[in-house]
Each structure stands twice: as structure tokens, then as C-alpha cells.
Amino acid sequence: MTEDTSVIAPKAGWHIWLVGILALFWNAFGCFDFVMTATRNEAYLKPYPQEMLDYWFAMPWWVWAVWALGVFGGFFGAAALLLRSVWAVRLFALSLLGAVISLAIGIMATDAPKMEGAEFFPYVIIAIALVQLGYAWWQMKRGVLR
Template sequence: MSEYKEPASVKTPWHLWLVGGLSVFWNGFGCVDYIMTATRNAAYLKPYPQEMLDYWLNMPTWMWAAWAVGVFGGLFGSLALLLRRKVAFPFFAASFVTSSISMSFGFLDKNAPRMEGANIMSGIILLIAFLLALYAWWMSRRDVLR
């Protein structure tokens, strides 16, 4: 009679801890930015020009929702990655998709005020969101995430 053996678990690669840890800080900052803006924290918003504040604080509800899914999806994806859960990929994918939608709308809106370097920063944010989703998908494919 043969004995059933559990499949050998895949060892967690060192880079998962590095990527997961850095992404918690990165996405955590996005969550802080969202919360401080949504709660209209005067000290946090003080450096921004009034026309930017007027635009941000009067965004339609769907833009606030897309922004929330983008930042909190990224944070939840980061935590799921550190917990080695496959749900990291859907969280990161939702973060990338909703961030792409909201940033595209802001970019195409002719009435939106422009800040120097904002387009570059938006591109960096989207690139990082895409790369995190790709990384989570890759870790899932390698059975590192369960």
C-alpha cells in the first residue's frame, strides 16, 4: 500500500518579500493621499494651487470611486502578495485598470488644470501598477501564490 504524500510546496523567492514590501509602502502612500484629499485635510492640501483643489474636490463620484479602487486595490494586492495569495493578481489588475481609466479621463479633460510633471508621474504610477499585476500573475503561474 502506498502512502499519500503532500506535493512539495514551492519555496518563496526572496524577491517576493522585496517587491511585496516596497509595494506596501508605494501603495500605502497612494491610500494616504486619497484619504487626506477625501477628508480635505488642510495641512496636507496647503501646497497645492486652488485651481487644482477645486478640480479634485469637485470630481464626479465615479472618479473618486475609480481612485479608491486604484489605491486600495494596490494596497490589498500588496498585502495579498506578502501573504502569498493568488488574489493579489485580481487586486493589482483592478488597480491598474481603474487607475488607467481615471488618469485617462483627467488627461483628456480640457478643463483640468495642469501641473508640471503630472503626466510623467501618472505614467510612472501606471507602469508600476502594470508591473505589479504582471509580477503577481508570474508568481501565480509559478505556484508561489496559493
């Protein structure tokens, strides 16, 4: 008589698809914004005031790297979530770290030009990154992510 000791992973609910697809689109826009800015796409950057563009293009390479880690970490975290990989937690954590460091840089940069109405947006980004990380953590603890 043999005993089956294999563990059956819990089924992922329909919500993993909803959260994963929404996160993928949200983070894809962040990646698009980064690429369009980094490549200095004229049509994309046209609405921004020149002083904002000058500030962005004068940022040191490591600030760009933090931004890239944040947006691409979120994008690949969403893809990992859809693939039910435990890497989603690590990648969403990296994304949150990038967002928090970017916010800190923005707060400390006294010479940064301000865009009216955009002061709250970094906090929205952090809140969404926290939700993504929290959801992935929950799915990992449930055993859905492997």
C-alpha cells in the first residue's frame, strides 16, 4: 500500500488574471513612458515644458537606472504573476523599491520643476506598487505561485 504524498497546489482564482492583466497594462505604460523619454521621442515629449525636459535629461545615469528598475520590475513582475511564478514577488518588490527611491529623489531635488496637478502621482504609483506586491505575496503564501 502506497500513500500519495504529493501536495496539490491551490487553484488560482479568476482574480489572478484580472490583477495580472491590469498590472501588465499599467506597468507597460510605465515602460513605454521610460523608453519614449530615454530615447527623447519628440512627438511624445512635445507637451512637456522645456525646463522639465532639461531637468530629465540632466539626471545622472543612476537615477535613470532606478526608474528603469521600477517600471521594468513591475512589467516583468506582472508577467511572472500571470505565469504563476514566485519571481512575481521579487520583481514587484524591486518595482516598489524603485518607486520609493524615485519619490525620495524627487522630494530632495529642490531644483526640480513642478508640474501642476502631478504632485500626487508618485504616491499613486507607490500605492499601486504596494497593492501589486501585496497581491503577489498573498498568492505566494497560498501556494499559487511556484
